[in-house]
């Protein structure tokens with residue numbers, strides 16, 4: 001039975017109320033800690049979680065300062081990039097999240113949030129705004145386009161930024177190949193309300209790319225596997241990612257009976273077929289969790305014979 005759903009239309013709610021659903025569900029969002037300068041050279045630093053990468057080549061990032069809800073006025077960051085079309089997008093880790101939040105307070109345009117948030121300016125190599133010394137990653141960017149996304153209070157303004165230089169703290173880099181080690185970069189992101197999330201090694205996991213040779217798919221899973229009440233969608237997807245030619249042969253299915261755990265469960269529950277099926281399905285589930293997909297397939301097909 002699919003879970004109950006509630007439908008909500010933006011036409012039926014005030015923009016701020018609908019926004020609460022948007023920011024709660026579109027989460028976690030990475031945060032651009034954007035450093036800009038005004039025409040007079042005054043530095044500004046503010047966080048923006050309407051932010052992502054949108055192009056590999058050229059390397060483009062976008063973020064969106066909305067107009068202020070109360071009077072539809074422009075935020076200082078937007079004002080600055082119109083005057084000086086350059087920005088450094090700094091990325092904070094967990095150690096900096098309270099300082100990042102502090103910098104979001106509405107200080108007047110003349111106030112430098114680096115000073116208010118206790119952060120250190122470092123001159124950029126290719127653009128005028130400085131970067132944040134404490135941040136583990138920083139992208140110097142040229143602003144290519146600013147696209148107004150409406151005219152009502154709270155409308156977005158998409159700032160399209162082309163990265164011209166990047167800086168990374170050495171300890172977050174992968175050894176021997178390009179990239180960032182997620183086990184050493186405690187990324188923070190924004191959710192709804194006052195909630196944030198933090199990446200830690202315990203909540204990281206890998207999902208293998210779909211099989212290049214094309215797996216059989218859910219629709220071709222045998223019915224007793226597809227309707228098993230111990231296997232979740234994630235377990236079934238791992239099974240469905242196996243191509244037909246790699247499915248176990250009748251000999252391999254017969255041989256799995258000799259595997260010690262399988263042999264033990266077959267014997268222990270020999271008088272209760274339903275319990276035997278359940279226990280072997282649980283073993284297959286455990287193997288799927290451990291990445292032992294071929295063995296899981298063998299046990300599950302044994303149940304179907």
Ligand SMILES: Cc1cc2nc3c(=O)[nH]c(=O)nc-3n(C[C@H](O)[C@H](O)[C@H](O)COP(=O)(O)O)c2cc1C
Nearest residue numbers: 046047048049050064065066075076077104105106
């Ligand atoms: C984590 C976080 C994310 C934010 N994301 C956005 C955003 O995506 N767009 C936006 O307009 N304001 C966002 N804000 C609010 C701005 O940071 C805030 O309005 C700030 O005062 C703008 O500063 P400025 O006027 O100096 O540019 C965010 C605040 C925080 C703390």
